[in-house]
Amino acid sequence: MDIHVAGGSGHGPTAMAAYDAALADANLHNYNLVAVSSVVPADAAVHEIERAPDLGPAGNRLTVVQARAAATPADAHETEAIVAGLGWATGPGPGLFYEADGTDPESIRTTVAEGLAAGRELRDWTFEDERILLASAETSEDAYTAAVVVAAYGESEPIA
Known part of the structure; x- marks a missing residue:
């Protein structure tokens, strides 16, 4: 199975519209996302x-792990940007995802790295590769803002 990790950002007149725009930026807006915890299958x-x-077709179910950051127009007075971060550690067997969100890219990167390290400590697995992807968006006084990083598992499937 292939897991595709993509980030996106967007603005909109509502929080959900901004989230939809961020998903569209990553080309993942036409699916019904079903979130799973954070384990990468061995294969x-x-x-x-x-x-x-x-x-796959629009409206299908798509299994994902996602990091999601959001801001309201009022938040623009306090912060210039939001950040979503998703990291993964993989090896020859199973792997892990870890997600975080906030306003400082370096803080998010550190939080994700620390989370992955803690997850590795809990498991007797071999890890050979570790990566982190951040998506950021400048906040706006005129619109809601969203940033996402989504790991999409395989192909979408019909809901029924």
Whole structure:
């Protein structure tokens, strides 16, 4: 199975519209996302990409792990940007995802790295590769803001 990791950001007149715009930026807006905790299956290959490829018909269910940051127009007075971060540690067997959100890219990167380290300590698995992808968005006094990093597991599937 291929897991595609893509980030996006967006603005909109509501929080949900901004989230939808961020998903559209990553090309993952046409699916019903079903979140899972954070384990990479042993047979999966994780690929960091700019935008997700076509993963099936619109309206299908798509299994994901996601990091999601959001801001209201009022938040723009306190912060210039928001950041979503998703990291993964993989090896020859199973792997892990870890997600975080906030306003400082270096803090998010550190939090994700620390989370992955803690997860590795809990498991007797071999890890050979570790990566972190951040997505950021400048806040706006005129719109809601969202940033996402989404790991999409395989192809989408029909809901029914």
